[in-house]
Amino acid sequence: MTAQSSTPGSDERPLPSVFADDLTVGDRVQLGEFLLEQQDLIEFAERWDDQWFHTDPAAAATGHFGGVIASGIHTIAILQRLTVEAIYGQWAVVAGRELESVRFLEAVRPEDTLTGTIEITDIKLGSTRGRVSLSCQLVNQAGVPVLATDMTIVMFRRQPAAN
Template sequence: MTAEDLHAFATQWDPQRFHTDEEFAQQGHFGGIIASGIHSLAIFQRLAVLGAYRHWWVVAGRAMENIQFHAPVRPGMELHGQLEITDIQFKREDRALVTLHGSLGCDGQVLFEVTNAAWIWGRARK
């Protein structure tokens, strides 16, 4: 992540000064520019799609819950996402509700966590 990436996203989608104004952000609680929480969520979603969802037959998202921001995303971070399937419930023979725990991290530190549920096409167990 670069400062330019964080600034560009925030300017369009979450134009709070601690996301867009470096001088102002230096005086704030975090001591510098940080990513918007919405930006962190978007980054996580892109990593989840590239790493898993594009290989599945996703019908649609169902829910995002328990979103927790533990630490801010800052310029210069190399981010990594992780998904763990925590539940699969076949609601119909051809469709399952899959619940996942996801996280976004950097250098072993978890920055962000979320519980996702999505409808996935599949086969019922026999």
């Protein structure tokens, strides 16, 4: 289940090739990597979570974490980006339904390289659509878990009927 992608910057979108019928509970997908640079961390926080421990390196150095840390929302956005790159371009996803739980397990710091896995935990098939539940985890370069979440994709298309 690797992603197929179009040429970066092109208007072409790959056709989905993985439908709800093709998935199995227990399937795991390894995500790519994302290097979180300090400037990106600060710029995101300045726009979306403007708290001193995200945006002010000097003040954050004296704080609880000993330096700036990523916003939790930024960490979730990184998971989404890695998930889109790894699978959503190939999967027949119509829409997301819910984040059932989000657990921030460790602070994400500048220059951390994040990667992770997604595991399919449940599949419910309807006549034309399926509901697929996923368990997701991000880890840093040392293998320390930083984020764990369970999410449900709703309206995942099923295989088209053969004519």
